[in-house]
Structures are given as structure tokens and as C-alpha cells.
Amino acid sequence: MSTAAVAHAIKNSAVRGAKHWPHKSPALTKLVENNAPLSISPEHDLPMGCWSSQQIRDSVTDHTMVTWAPGKSRHNIPIITHGEGVYLFDDQGNKFLDWTSQAVCSNLGYDLPDTVIDATMKQMKELPFVYSGLGIIEIRARLAKLLAEILPGDLDGFVFPSSGSEANEVAIRMARRYTGKNKIINWYRSYHGGTANTLQATGDFRRNFGGENIPNFIKAFNPYPLFWDYAGDTEEERTQMALNMLEEQVLSEGPHTIALIQLESIVGTGGAIVPPKGYMQGVRAICDKYDILLHMDEVMMGFGRTGKMFGFQHFDGVIPDIVTGAKGLSSAAIPISMTACRKHIMDAFEEESLGWGSTYQAHPVAMTCAYENVKHIIKSDILGHIESLQPIFQEGMKTLAENHPSIKQYRQIGMFGCFDTHLPDGENPQLQAEAFAAYGKAYKKNGLIGIFRAPQLHVAPPLMISPEELWDGFERNDKALYTLDEALGFV
Ligand code: PLP
Numbered sequence: 001m002s003t004a005a006v007a008h009a010i011k012n013s014a015v016r017g018a019k020h021w022p023h024k025s026p027a028l029t030k031l032v033e034n035n036a037p038l039s040i041s042p043e044h045d046l047p048m049g050c051w052s053s054q055q056i057r058d059s060v061t062d063h064t065m066v067t068w069a070p071g072k073s074r075h076n077i078p079i080i081t082h083g084e085g086v087y088l089f090d091d092q093g094n095k096f097l098d099w100t101s102q103a104v105c106s107n108l109g110y111d112l113p114d115t116v117i118d119a120t121m122k123q124m125k126e127l128p129f130v131y132s133g134l135g136i137i138e139i140r141a142r143l144a145k146l147l148a149e150i151l152p153g154d155l156d157g158f159v160f161p162s163s164g165s166e167a168n169e170v171a172i173r174m175a176r177r178y179t180g181k182n183k184i185i186n187w188y189r190s191y192h193g194g195t196a197n198t199l200q201a202t203g204d205f206r207r208n209f210g211g212e213n214i215p216n217f218i219k220a221f222n223p224y225p226l227f228w229d230y231a232g233d234t235e236e237e238r239t240q241m242a243l244n245m246l247e248e249q250v251l252s253e254g255p256h257t258i259a260l261i262q263l264e265s266i267v268g269t270g271g272a273i274v275p276p277k278g279y280m281q282g283v284r285a286i287c288d289k290y291d292i293l294l295h296m297d298e299v300m301m302g303f304g305r306t307g308k309m310f311g312f313q314h315f316d317g318v319i320p321d322i323v324t325g326a327k328g329l330s331s332a333a334i335p336i337s338m339t340a341c342r343k344h345i346m347d348a349f350e351e352e353s354l355g356w357g358s359t360y361q362a363h364p365v366a367m368t369c370a371y372e373n374v375k376h377i378i379k380s381d382i383l384g385h386i387e388s389l390q391p392i393f394q395e396g397m398k399t400l401a402e403n404h405p406s407i408k409q410y411r412q413i414g415m416f417g418c419f420d421t422h423l424p425d426g427e428n429p430q431l432q433a434e435a436f437a438a439y440g441k442a443y444k445k446n447g448l449i450g451i452f453r454a455p456q457l458h459v460a461p462p463l464m465i466s467p468e469e470l471w472d473g474f475e476r477n478d479k480a481l482y483t484l485d486e487a488l489g490f491v
Helices: 004-021 053-063 073-076 114-126 138-150 164-179 196-201 205-209 235-254 279-290 341-348 364-379 382-403 434-443 465-485
Strands: 081-083 087-090 096-098 154-161 185-187 217-220 258-263 293-295 322-325 338-342 407-413 414-423 457-458
Touching: 053 073, 087 322, 096 465, 114 196, 114 364, 138 154, 138 338, 138 364, 154 341, 164 293, 164 322, 164 338, 164 341, 185 235, 196 205, 196 217, 196 414, 217 235, 217 341, 235 279, 235 407, 279 293, 338 341, 364 382, 382 407, 382 414, 434 457, 457 465
Parallel strands: 185 217, 185 258, 258 293, 293 322
Antiparallel strands: 081 087, 087 096, 154 338, 322 338, 407 414, 414 457
16 A cells, blocks of 8 residues: 555544444433422521431431541430530530540630630621632731741741641642652651541551552651660660661651651640650751751640640750641631741742642631630730649649559640550550440540540640649549449459
8 A cells, every 4th residue: 555545544544433433421321300499498497506406316317427437426426515614515414524625626615715706707797708819818917927926936938728637738748849859757656637648647547548549658656656665775865766767767768859757746646745855856957967848747736735835845946847737726716727837938939839729728717716816825824824734734644643553654745645554464455445435435424525545545625724624624534544444454
């Protein structure tokens, strides 16, 4: 065949192929009526607070999904009707002392200051929304300036996403785009969020829900492992060993591939783990030596939980390149978070885009709530209040640990404590589901509500709790722990 004939044949077959492809897409057989006239049930016309417990339960059974726990757990979650001070009330008339500020976030309890409520309502009335790329509003300028003033050093640039996970996503994107490198180092004992990247950054069991599909997250051991220790006769030697291990890991991965070391300043969900003296200074030095950014995740610890405004302020001389916060930023009254970065990082994005966004970034109503909440924390001297509660908090932790053989050890800083439990043979009781379920019942029966994650039991009440309420909480917890002692086989 001549070249022209070949070209002609190809052209014809292409045309024939395109026009006469012998394929029929499948016919829709499962037809669903999706245009019924719009109507809602009359129950929606009842004023809020008027649904019976049964109506609520029925709707929850039929329509509500839960997240980290199996779905059936929703049938036993209490129906909460209202809150007052540090207490939550349910539909059965029970009054619970909130022993962990829910997810360590309701830091001001349940009577928010009028300044927070009034300003937030006013913003919602006057201007409920401005898209952050379309208009600047005064509250955005004010919140950023306020936070720049309370964060040390030149942590001057701010993004305001809606959750802690999102704030950490921003941190990861920022670090990768700033450094041009990809790997992130995190601790095993850590939680950084439920989105794809942050779940893989996480070390705890939740990582296995799907985050493991994401590459470039490297896990390091915490400097304070709970069930073994580093070699060394003194804490200083053991800390040095932990740092040596981290540096060896950095060198093995290749410093030119590592964008970020991303750590909780003080590990929250993983058990109130405070890094030993000198450790964070060592991490900062490793970051400086190998041109890696340092991020402190303050989502749980930020805004006062540890007795300082930010957890990393317990580490003399250390300034992170990126800091994230959420929960305490608005005392959980409205979803908002922050990603703060140092001036040189902010400046690097003057000509380049950060490359992250969300419709609700810098939401006016959320920022107003956060602004007044942070001012309230400062003006009402919440840090001073926490300081004054230290003798009671410390005594409470010590007393419970002494009273209960199921408690192996505990750690405490500011308004955050954690007991580690163990079995009579010293083993980890993590899998003793029945024993912890019995403890959960006793916890509730003694008027406490909160989150605990076996083998660890957290103590993190709202920051404004009174001395009497705090001691009362320890007494209730004490009573519940007798059930755990027994259930774990100590009596
Ligand atoms: N980082 C830390 C240290 C946290 O404790 C949490 C939540 O508990 C997150 C990130 C995720 O925050 P969020 O649940 O608001 O997405």
C-alpha cells in the first residue's frame, strides 16, 4: 500500500471507530423518585427543646452516624439538654461534671461570657460572611494582630481554617511549598487530625482507618516512651539518646527530603506526655542544622491548658516555625482554628500562593467568637486561676494514684493530667474492654462525663472550674476507680 493509501485507511478507521463504536452504556434500571414535592414533617415546626427523648432517639437511630466509634454506640450516648458552669445535664435529669472539657476543648465551660456571645451575635447580624479572598474585614485584622501579640517571637502570619485537622493540613502544605521538600516526621504517640494527611501524620490507632495510603510521613519514637526507657543513667543521658536516635533517623531519611518535624508540644490524647528537659531544644537545633521546619501542634494544649498560653512556652528558648491551634481558640463555641508562621515564611508567600484554601477560611462570625474568647482568657487571668488550682490538681492526682492499685503512674501539667493503668502482672490493660466498660458506667454513675482511652484516663476539666468543683471531681473519679481496680483483678 502507498503511504497515501495507508494514511487514508487510518483516517477512515479512526472515523469509523469514533462513530460506530459498538458499545451501549448500561440502562438505568434502579429508578428512584428524586423530584417528589418538597415537604417536611410537622415535627420541625415545634420549638427547639420540645422533641421528646423518643423522637430524638428515633431520628438518631434512623439518620445519625458516628465517627471514630462503631455506629451502634450512638444508641447509648446520652441526650444532653443543656450546660451550666462546668456541668452538663441530660434528658433523664442527670447532672454530670465535665471531667475532660469534652474533647479537651470546652475550656470555658457552658456559661460563655456576654462579651463573647454579644459580639458573635452582632457579627452574625451585621455581616455573617465575607469570602476571605474577596474582602478584608476589621475582625480578621484584629484577631491576627491579637494573636501575633500573644505568640512569642516573630510568629506573625495567620491563616484561620475551621478545625485542628485543617490547620495541620495548612501547616503541611506550607512546609512542603516553603522548603520544596516532602517528608514529615511525627511521633508514634500523637494525634494530628482526621483528614488524609493529618491522619497519616497521626501515630495512634486512628491512623489505620485509611491514612496509611499516604506516603512521606515518617514516624519517630517519643522521647518518653511509656513502657520502656532509653539507655542512660540520668535523664540527661536518656534525653541525649532520644535526640541521637532522631538525628540518626533524619540522616537516614536524608535531610534534603524532610520538610517538617511536626510534634504536639505536649502530647494530649496520647497521655499528657511532657518531653524531658532539653529535648525540644535539641529538636530545634536538629531542625536548624539540617534546614528543616519545626511545627508545634497546639490544637489541644494551646490557649492555656498547660498553664501557659502555649505548650511550647515550657521549653526555654524554643521558637517553632509553625504553630497550630484550635479548640481553646474559641473554647469550642464555634469551629475555628489557626495556622501561625514566622515572618520569613509569611514573606516567602508574598509572590507565591500558599496553595491552600477553604470557603470558610477566616469566617467572620467564628473569628469574632475567637477574638472575644482570647481577650477574655487574658483579661480574666485564666492562667493565674490555673496556677492557683495547682496544689489541688496535684494533690488529686497523687491521692488517686495512691488509692488505686490499677494506676501505674501519672503525669500532670497545668489543667491536664493522665493516669496510666496496668494489670496486676504489670501488663498493659488496653484490651480489657469489659473492665473499662464497667469503669465507664461507674464514672457516669458518680456524675462524671468525659472521654478516656484505655489504658489511659485523662483529667482535663474546664479551665475556670472552682477549687471546690475540682476537688469534687477527684472525689467522684476516686469512687469510680474502685470499680476499675476490681474489674482489672486487683481485689
Ligand atoms: N491536633 C491535636 C493535638 C489534637 O488533639 C486534635 C484533636 O483532638 C487535632 C489536631 C484535630 O483537631 P480537630 O478534631 O479539630 O480536627
